[in-house]
Structures are given as C-alpha cells and as structure tokens.
Amino acid sequence: MPLLRGRLMLLGALRHAGAGSVGALSVAYAVSALIPAASAAAMGLLIGHVQLAVGGLSSAALPLALFVVVLLLGHLVDAAIEPLRYLVRTRIDGAHRAEVASLAAAVPSLDRLEDPQVRDRIRLVAADPGNWTEKTPGDGALAQLHLLARYVGAAGAAAVLAAYAWWLIPLLAVPALVGRAVRSRDFVKLARLWAQGVRQGRRADYWKHLVMSPAVGKEQRVYGFGEWAVDRVAQGIHASLDPVWAFNRRLWRRSTATAAIMFVPLAIGYAAVAHAVTQGNTTAAVQTAVFAAGLGVYLAVGGTFDESGDIEGALPVLQAMARLREEFGTSHFPGGLTRVLPPMSNGRAGTRSDGAVPTRTPLVELSGIRFAYPGTGRPVLDGLNLTIHPHELLAVVGLNGTGKSTLIKLLAGLYEPDAGRITADGVDIRQLGIGAWQQRLSVVFQDFVRYEMSVADNVTLGNGVVPPNSSARKRAAAEAGLEHLLARLPDGWRTPLARGRSGGVDLSGGQWQQVVLARALYAVHTGARVLVLDEPTAHLDVRSEFELFGRLLARPGRASVVLISHRLSTVRRADRIVLLDGGRVAECGTHEELIRLDGSYAAMFRIQAQRFTHGYDDRIDSEPM
Ligand SMILES: Nc1ncnc2c1ncn2[C@@H]1O[C@H](COP(=O)(O)OP(=O)(O)OP(=O)(O)O)[C@@H](O)[C@H]1O
Numbered sequence: 001m002p003l004l005r006g007r008l009m010l011l012g013a014l015r016h017a018g019a020g021s022v023g024a025l026s027v028a029y030a031v032s033a034l035i036p037a038a039s040a041a042a043m044g045l046l047i048g049h050v051q052l053a054v055g056g057l058s059s060a061a062l063p064l065a066l067f068v069v070v071l072l073l074g075h076l077v078d079a080a081i082e083p084l085r086y087l088v089r090t091r092i093d094g095a096h097r098a099e100v101a102s103l104a105a106a107v108p109s110l111d112r113l114e115d116p117q118v119r120d121r122i123r124l125v126a127a128d129p130g131n132w133t134e135k136t137p138g139d140g141a142l143a144q145l146h147l148l149a150r151y152v153g154a155a156g157a158a159a160v161l162a163a164y165a166w167w168l169i170p171l172l173a174v175p176a177l178v179g180r181a182v183r184s185r186d187f188v189k190l191a192r193l194w195a196q197g198v199r200q201g202r203r204a205d206y207w208k209h210l211v212m213s214p215a216v217g218k219e220q221r222v223y224g225f226g227e228w229a230v231d232r233v234a235q236g237i238h239a240s241l242d243p244v245w246a247f248n249r250r251l252w253r254r255s256t257a258t259a260a261i262m263f264v265p266l267a268i269g270y271a272a273v274a275h276a277v278t279q280g281n282t283t284a285a286v287q288t289a290v291f292a293a294g295l296g297v298y299l300a301v302g303g304t305f306d307e308s309g310d311i312e313g314a315l316p317v318l319q320a321m322a323r324l325r326e327e328f329g330t331s332h333f334p335g336g337l338t339r340v341l342p343p344m345s346n347g348r349a350g351t352r353s354d355g356a357v358p359t360r361t362p363l364v365e366l367s368g369i370r371f372a373y374p375g376t377g378r379p380v381l382d383g384l385n386l387t388i389h390p391h392e393l394l395a396v397v398g399l400n401g402t403g404k405s406t407l408i409k410l411l412a413g414l415y416e417p418d419a420g421r422i423t424a425d426g427v428d429i430r431q432l433g434i435g436a437w438q439q440r441l442s443v444v445f446q447d448f449v450r451y452e453m454s455v456a457d458n459v460t461l462g463n464g465v466v467p468p469n470s471s472a473r474k475r476a477a478a479e480a481g482l483e484h485l486l487a488r489l490p491d492g493w494r495t496p497l498a499r500g501r502s503g504g505v506d507l508s509g510g511q512w513q514q515v516v517l518a519r520a521l522y523a524v525h526t527g528a529r530v531l532v533l534d535e536p537t538a539h540l541d542v543r544s545e546f547e548l549f550g551r552l553l554a555r556p557g558r559a560s561v562v563l564i565s566h567r568l569s570t571v572r573r574a575d576r577i578v579l580l581d582g583g584r585v586a587e588c589g590t591h592e593e594l595i596r597l598d599g600s601y602a603a604m605f606r607i608q609a610q611r612f613t614h615g616y617d618d619r620i621d622s623e624p625m
Pocket of ligand 1 (some may be wrong): 373376380398399400401402403404405406407446
C-alpha cells in the first residue's frame with residue numbers, strides 16, 4: 001500500500017472518535033510536543049538573566065516564572081493526554097469491531113465464510129488488543145496523530161536551535177530520520193510475520209475454545225483429551241508467534257544500533273558547543289538552550305519507536321478490512337433490515353416467463369442442480385429437479401450421505417449450485433437477492449444452535465429483522481409443544497437456557513428440539529413462506545413426534561413444509577415423498593404410490609416396518625440395500 005494512502009487511512013479512522021475529542025487530543029499532543037522547545041528557550045533566557053544578575057536574583061524572576069509556567073503546562077497537558085487517548089482509542093476500536101461483526105454477519109454464503117482465506121482475514125481484522133502483538137486501528141490512528149504532533153515539536157525545537165546553532169539541525173535530524181525509516185521497515189516486516197501466523201493462531205484459538213467450553217467439557221473429560229488439547233494450544237501459539245518473537249529480539253538489538261547512529265552526532269554537537277563555551281566563544285545560556293533544543297529535535301524525530309510499531313501493526317488490519325468491505329460490504333438486505341417483503345405467490349395459477357399457463361404455480365423450483373462442495377471434485381447433487389408446491393408437505397428421504405442436508409443448504413442460498421437454478425415464483429433467487437430470499441425461509445438445521453439466552457430470545461431469534469412479536473411467539477410455542485416446558489421453567493419465558501447463567505437451566509435434547517421448532521415456527525408466523533425441517537423429531541419421544549406431525553399437517557401459517565426424516569412411519573402422511581439417490585430424485589409420489597412402485601422406498605419401508613414389529617428402532621438402515 002502506498003505510504004501516503006496508508007497514513008490517510010489511519011487518520012481517516014479518527015472520524016469515529018468525534019471532532020471534539022480528536023481536536024482536544026490534537027491540541028494536547030501539539031502543546032506537549034512544543035514543551036521541549038519552549039522549555040529550551042525559557043531555560044536559555046533564565047540562565048542568561050542569572051548570569052547577568054548583579055543586584056540579586058530579582059531581575060531573573062520573570063524568566064523563572066516563564067520557565068515554571070512552561071513546566072506546569074507540560075504536566076497539565078500530559079495529565080490530560082491519557083484519558084483523551086483512551087476515549088479516542090475506544091471509540092475508534094468500538095466502531096471497528098461493530099463493522100467487523102456486521103461484515104462477518106453479512107457474508108451471504110457458507111462457502112465464502114468457510115473459505116480459509118476469508119476466515120484468516122476476519123481473524124486479522126478482529127485485532128485483539130489483549131494480545132500484545134496485535135495492533136488495533138485505534139492504536140494506529142493515535143500513533144499517526146502523535147507522529148504528526150512530534151514533527152510539530154521537532155519544528156519548534158529546530159526553530160529555537162536555529163537561533164543559536166543552526167548547523168546542529170541537519171546533524172541531528174538526518175540520522176534521526178534515517179533511523180526512523182529503518183525501524184519503520186522493520187515493523188512492516190514484523191506485521192507481515194504476524195499476518196502469516198494468523199492461520200496457526202486460529203487453530204490455537206480453536207483448541208483453546210475446546211478446553212474452556214462447558215459444551216465440549218463432557219467429552220473432553222470422558223475421553224481425557226484435556227492435556228492433549230492444551231498441548232495443541234501451545235503448539236499453535238508457538239507456530240504463530242515464535243517467528244514474531246524471534247524477529248522482535250532482532251529488532252531490539254537493531255534499535256540499539258540505530259539509537260547509536262542518532263546519538264553519536266548529538267554527542268559531537270554537544271561537545272562542539274561545550275568546547276565553544278570553554279573557549280569563551282559563546283555563553284553558558286546559549287549552551288543550555290542548544291542542549292535542550294537539540295535534545296528536543298533528537299527525541300521528536302528519532303524517538304518514534306512506539307509509533308512505528310503501532311502504525312505498521314495497524315495498517316494490515318485496515319487493509320484486510322478494506323478487502324472485506326469490498327467483498328461483503330454491499331448489503332445483502334436491500335432496503336434495510338425492516339423492509340417489507342414483496343408478497344409471494346399464494347398458489348393461484350399464473351403466467352410463466354415462457355408464456356405457458358401452468359395448472360398450478362410452483363412456489364419453488366430447483367432445476368438441473370449440480371453441486372460439489374468447494375475443494376471436492378465429487379458432486380453430491382447432479383441433475384436434481386424438484387418442485388415445492390404452495391402449502392404442501394413434502395418429505396425428502398434417502399440413505400445417509402445422499403445429499404438431503406446439502407439440498408437444504410442450497411435451497412437456503414448458503415451455497416450456490418455449480419449448475420442449474422433455483423426459482424421462487426419463476427424468479428431466480430439470485431435475482432431476488434439471497435438475503436431477501438432467506439427471509440422467506442425458515443429452517444431447522446440438523447445441527448441447530450443452542451443459544452445461551454432466554455427461551456423468549458431463543459424463539460424470537462427466528463426472525464431477527466422484525467420487532468419481537470409476542471403473539472407469534474406464543475403461537476409458535478403452542479405448535480411446537482413447548483407450553484408444558486414453559487410452565488415448569490423457574491422464570492417462564494425469561495429463563496436463560498444455560499447453566500452458566502444465574503437462574504439458568506439446561507434442557508434435554510428433545511426439549512431443545514421443541515425450542516428450535518418454536519424458533520422456526522415463529523419465523524413462519526412473522527412472514528416466512530417455506531418451512532424446512534431437517535430431522536426435527538430425532539430427539540422427540542413417539543407421542544411428541546406424533547402430535548407435532550399432526551400440527552405440521554395443518555400447515556402453520558399456510559407455509560409449504562419440507563421435511564427430511566429417516567422415520568418413514570412419520571413421513572408416510574406427507575402429501576408427497578421424494579427419495580434422493582445418486583444425487584437426484586430417484587422416486588417421487590405419495591406413500592401409497594411409492595409402495596405400489598415397489599422400489600427403494602418400499603424396500604426401506606418394509607425393513608422399518610419389520611423392525612417396528614420386532615421392537616427395533618424404525619430408522620432407515622444406513623447400509624446400502
Ligand atoms: N461442508 C462440507 N464439505 C464437504 N463435504 C460435505 C460437507 N457437508 C457434507 N458433505 C458431504 O456431502 C455428502 C452429503 O452430505 P449430506 O449431509 O447432505 O447428506 P444427508 O443426506 O443429509 O446425510 P444424513 O442422512 O446422514 O444426514 C456427504 O458425502 C458429506 O460427506
């Protein structure tokens with residue numbers, strides 16, 4: 001990145017801190033930077049008066065007062081700087097973190113979010129201030145502002161020096177600038193090394209999470225892999241940080257050498273001035289002023305160790321942020337989060353783009369879908385065609401690994417098919433906008449998320465873009481069979497579903513499944529038109545499952561329901577059943593039609609029925625038949 005552009009980016013970050021605090025800090029920095037020059041001038045004046053004073057020190061009272069005022073001002077300004085820095089840094093970093101979170105949330109598809117490079121970039125921009133190697137945009141912006149103030153201070157000290165010994169200015173400034181350039185380059189390398197270790201650092205973070213998380217705690221204890229995981233944390237930290245530490249050691253050694261480059265001319269200059277005093281060529285007052293002003297120039301230009309580290313450390317963060325903004329910055333929620341969605345077809349006959357008038361308007365159509373997970377050559381779905389009609393209950397069955405969940409992920413726009421298209425009311429969902437399309441869907445994933453929040457929040461998260469709607473929540477809870485549980489919870493809807501929170505409880509697998517169903521049904525009652533359930537009853541007892549299925553048959557909110565289940569006794573009541581095999585729909589029809597067809601579905605059903613009569617579980621056997 002060009003030098004100037006990077007610097008401007010850092011200064012641009014100051015806008016998040018507000019004009020008042022940045023203005024106050026700039027003034028404080030500038031005054032503080034000018035203190036060495038002012039004290040050099042005041043000191044020279046004072047010593048000159050003291051030397052000339054014949055009738056006591058009274059004639060030096062004024063310069064003495066001036067010197068004291070300068071010192072006091074320095075103290076006052078320095079005291080104000082720290083709180084101002086804190087304010088500016090926290091505001092900049094707060095705005096930065098909020099933007100990182102919203103960009104990560106805006107990544108529309110899982111393949112982008114799972115891309116290791118995107119994950120690295122997100123980790124890099126997270127800039128953890130608790131880790132001394134990481135610099136935040138706040139650190140960088142403050143350092144850049146301070147550096148500008150240092151140059152103001154250097155100019156002031158140089159002006160004082162010019163009045164007494166102008167030749168000392170280049171003697172001090174040139175080596176100081178060279179030393180600074182060398183250090184800046186070193187810090188660029190340091191920041192690059194840190195960025196290269198981000199992936200290893202992410203692995204260490206993952207293992208750290210495994211060691212600390214109560215959810216993993218069960219297995220970690222039973223399987224006894226705690227020590228092993230701690231070892232992995234250490235390995236990850238060493239792999240990511242050892243090169244940084246090694247370079248840092250070199251940097252400190254080199255900084256001693258660059259300090260010498262700057263110090264030697266200062267010492268020579270000082271010796272020359274001291275010699276002039278002893279020869280009577282100049283006065284002690286001049287010598288004092290030159291010494292103080294020279295030190296001012298030396299410190300202002302040369303002593304920029306901290307700034308270089310903060311500036312060069314923060315720049316990669318801002319660069320990665322700019323990349324993320326380019327990739328994901330455009331809103332995937334056109335019209336804002338509380339927009340009103342355009343109405344969808346309610347099943348009346350309509351005209352298709354090809355001009356034909358279908359007997360029944362398809363709500364959703366997947367045609368010619370082929371898809372392989374990124375980085376894998378083998379397609380999971382290949383030539384899949386499927387229509388989801390308005391208000392129907394469509395069951396999707398198939399053996400393990402035949403692509404049922406993958407089909408749902410494509411339908412939800414989490415991955416893009418490699419070939420084929422998905423349309424809603426004849427419009428390609430990419431044209432609708434994935435964000436807008438996702439608002440019409442409600443999905444219970446097989447690996448649903450258990451949020452450490454109250455029951456109410458766990459349910460209303462089902463639609464985060466409309467204001468919480470308590471009547472929709474109650475309705476969803478009733479349909480999901482959650483009412484019994486709610487009546488028994490210590491604080492009803494407000495009970496946190498996490499043992500780690502005060503008053504919190506943990507739920508059984510089946511109870512969690514009911515909460516998650518309520519979440520999905522809440523989405524339906526607040527606008528979603530397609531309800532997708534991937535194994536929603538795996539943890540439910542037979543009676544709860546039967547009751548739930550009865551309620552699904554009533555089509556909550558008149559939504560279409562897509563149900564994935566291995567329990568054929570459950571799905572037999574669906575309007576239509578499709579069997580996936582070989583990456584496509586192999587059989588399709590009602591239960592009776594598929595039994596008459598006497599294909600794979602009928603064979604699976606017979607096996608389950610036999611198991612049922614023999615008292616075994618009634619799930620599809622995962623072995624190929
Ligand atoms: N994120 C992923 N990356 C790569 N391959 C994946 C990913 N997720 C699933 N697969 C592979 O895709 C195939 C289909 O998986 P999918 O989860 O869709 O099957 P399924 O029919 O839902 O299985 P089950 O009945 O066991 O839930 C499997 O071979 C699986 O290994």
